[in-house]
Amino acid sequence: MYAKVTQLILIFLISPFLFGVINRIKAFFAGRKGIPLLQTYYDIFKLLRKGAVYSKTTTWIFIAGPIISLSALVCACAFIPFAGHRAFFSFEGDIVLFIYLLGLARFFTVLAALDTGSSFEGMGASREVQFAVFAEPALFLSLAALVRITGTMSLSDIFANTTINTLTTLDPAILLVIGALFIIFLTENSRIPVDDPNTHLELTMIHEVMVLDHGGIDFAYILYGVAVKFWILGTLLMSIIFRTNSGIVFFDYAVFIFGMIVLAVAVGIVESIMARLRLFKVPNLLIVALALSVLALTLTMRI
Amino acid sequence: MNSWVDLNIIAIVLMNFMMLSSSRIRICIRVVAIQGILIGLMPLLAGVHSTTYASLVSLSISIALKGIVFPYLLLRALQKADIRKEVEPIGGYPLSLLMGVILFLVSCWLSSRLIYAKPLFSNLVVPVSFATFFTGALIIVSRTKAITQVLGYLMMENGIYLFGSALLGGQSLLVELAILLDIFVAVFVMGIAIFHISREFDHIDTQNLTELKDWVPSKQE
């Protein structure tokens, strides 16, 4: 029990750190010094100290959006394993609840965006739901492939079974799932090549434009929610790729956290060397993820 | 189960999907080239060839042709013809990708219905060879540029080669060489044709070739 609470606290504490890492890597590639590693924490605390500014158009949905999204994401944290140790909650089929909690967060982010009546935010919301239409089946199918590979049905069991040994046998199905999950990870977290978190033009944004009108505490919630979501989806990847099973709990934790930092570095590198896709090409990318997971499933059917 | 063989096969399938989803002709040419090399290496990885002199010669010829000569010729044709370097699929990329997935599933189903005389080195190799063959056909059907059609033929050849190397083992040398020769001539002729078409018409879009037909429906009657 204590271990599980520790896990949750670790997730809540560390997740904003990863954005600092990404920013540092990008700064490194651009030849800049970069912002402090703890900048996300500073931002969140600064925002929490601020008052509020609301548009005359908005209603309570606008305020409720970030609150509900954050609670959904925090709730989803309770279902993801940490360093291969069982999650706070786990049950047969928690995959469905997990994905739908992410869906709930998205649903209210989108409604809050539409609540402003701004065309920009409507545009961002439209893109967000469009990509989710393809990303959700891909996520379901890649997790279904893992269910078939491991023969278990909860996130905790799956990621306790896909140990590093499975990876070293070079099971092609797992490699394909990793590929699919990485694409979904980038899409759901609005990173390059799907969305550029640093873009400056409202017309080209996706996630950033949806939260354009939020400020103060609401925005702090959103920022923190984004960080938690990054961790959640990153866990799906890193629990397969990068963790040990040494028996010493804190060593495992440390290795896993290091793995998440490696993931952040990878994202930073991708963002530094790749350009954004044109918007109408994003569905292609997601269909590639879908194709990879279907392929992985086909492999599990035959072997 | 030899995992390197499986990885290689997966890479071949991924090449199929890349071919269907990438928009640059240059990338497509390279994808087909790499796929050709991977397929050429397959017998070595699987260890089905007794490393006889003849089979090694066959391997190196096919790899050299498909991995170096053809891409070189095609890239040169591309450069000479000075065409737009984008593929234009009929029906859009998502549809071709979905078709690719469906064709792969169909191939799996088809291969599960075949009865093999001897055990294969991987139970994935036949479905993948079918899928590669079908993807080549899909490329020919759904892309409009002459050069992508050549690429489609090359992919079909890749599929046939893979199938041959899986089923026939070392005895496929003659068949292989004959097909390779065909393809070689095809690429050569296409290269020249593309060059001339583009000089005459300023494009190599095969859709516009329909204008060359004799009979034109008149609107008056």
Add this chain to the structure above:
Amino acid sequence: MNFMLFSPALFILSGLCALLLHKYNKVSNCIGAFGVVTGCIAGLVSLFNAYTNPESVALSVPWSIPYGSFSIAIDAIGAIFLFPIFILSAVCAVYGLEYLRHYYGKKNTASAWFFFNLLIASMILVVISRNAVLFLIAWEMMSISSFFLVLFEGEKKEVAKAGLIYLIATHIGTLFLLVMFVLLGNEAGSFDFNRYQITAGGLLPSIIFISAVIGFGTKAGFMPMHVWLPEAHPAAPSHVSAVMSGVMLKTGIYGLLRVITFIEAPCAWWGYLLIGIGMISGILGVLFALAQHDLKRLMAYSSIENIGIISMGIGLGILGISTQNPVLAILGFAGGLLHIVNHAFFKGLLFLGAGVVLHQTGTKEIDVLGGLLKKMPVTGFCFLIGVAAICGLPPLNGFISEFLIYLASFKNILAEPSIAIVSLGCIASLALIGGLAVTCFTKVFGIIFSGEPRSSSCQNAHEPGMLMIVPLIILAFACVAIGISFPFILPKADRLLADITGISPDLIRTVLSGTMNPLIYITTAGLLLYSGLFLFAVLRRMLLKGRTIDSVPTWDCGYAKPDPRMQYTASSYVQPIVDFFKGILRTQKHGCELIEYFPDSSSFKTKTSDIFQENLFAPILAFIHRCAESLKWFQHGKLQVYILYILFTLVALFIWKL
């Protein structure tokens, strides 16, 4: 049992009274609604009685109609359908009381009440009847009364057309039912349901099943027999649409389930068929829904989507029975049946909410609405719950039923390949449906209730009276309550599942108790979610205490003259998806592209018509029309010749019988 009959009798009686008193609008209105509410309460009481002592719930009286007998009974399958019928009808009657007030003097509201009460009475009779003749009579009464309700505003051309399409479609369905019952009766030598027992094997069970799928599927709205739905639902008054969509469609599902219980062992391919129909109805239903501009038409398509989900669940259940896989059977049926109840609640809620919007603004065109949440906060809140529930979001009721179907599928992706592939197909389709439903309903809520009003029609909108609000609140509460309390409800469903699947109750209890663990966790997660919500809201309030809160215009990039009509519209919101699926949707676009820098005024509109209507039924109907054309000489209006026809027929019959 007699109490059970009391409720339809009350409906018919009060309907007749309302009709008699049609001169006095208010009185007839009140009598009609009062009859429904008391009848529903009586029904619920008798349902409860039937649950506590199931022996006392059958009645069979011989009847003078050939092959007919007036035999009725309540069993668990009937009860699961009666429950939403009673609740939704009562709620809709209360709502209709105020909704119809608008039509005083313009319309004969008394006849609306008469047919409404008749509709509910016949639905109940359909569910409790145990004789094929009685069933068909009730079924026909249901069709006719709903037909007249659709024609409530029959002077409008499109309403008349909708009514006609509905009438034709429902009778084509009845034709197949007739064939099915005759086949069944021929085999059993009786038309009483308790004699129907078809042994497996041979072609007969399959023919019966196919007729049932077509006949009942037409009523339920399986694609491609759904064409009447998007026409009829927008035409009917909103409380009637709610009843039609919420419970009347489900009588089709009821019929299908009932027929399955007649047949000893279902074939596996029936399951595959239903799953296939479910996938097609689900995906295409929600795709067409999101391309619609008319709010109620959109809801009608979304009903097709939900029927698809139900059909998937039932299909998985049948597959489970035929492959002797109790987990699949029980979870599939449980998911499908729960979705029937859930859909009655949230779709009822959404239709009633749409009715409020229509009532207050006079339009159901999504693109001219906007900003209604400020004017109708309570309606908006309830609508939001309905929208979240229909998207299957936790912790509301829609999630639970979809979860059961997901669970049935996930538990079987490790099974033999054919079942595994079907399960994966279900998972993928449900995920796709979920994503598309989120798009569709964020569009509905975001465009109608958020932002600024897009036209003057929203200016005078305000919260309706209590009679229209309270039904919304009740249904919204039901959505939340089922979502949280489901683990306590499921164990009570063992008898129901035993009746349908034929699996022994002990085994069912074992499987259900295995399912309890996930459900309890879901409830826990739901409570966690609510408490998180509370926590963050309180934290926000505490932090904001004493700080300044400004009110400014929305960020518009420095644009000087923002206008509500510049907001993103529903059409632009879904445009990327509609374009992506243009091969299926075939959306027609009319209007010009803007090329010049300072274009003149121009217009743009899109229309997404039903592909099955356009490409399947229209050609068939045109063909029939052409054939009928050549028989026209037969029909010329001369009375004498008609009498001659009759005479000829009589003589011919006489000679034939000689």
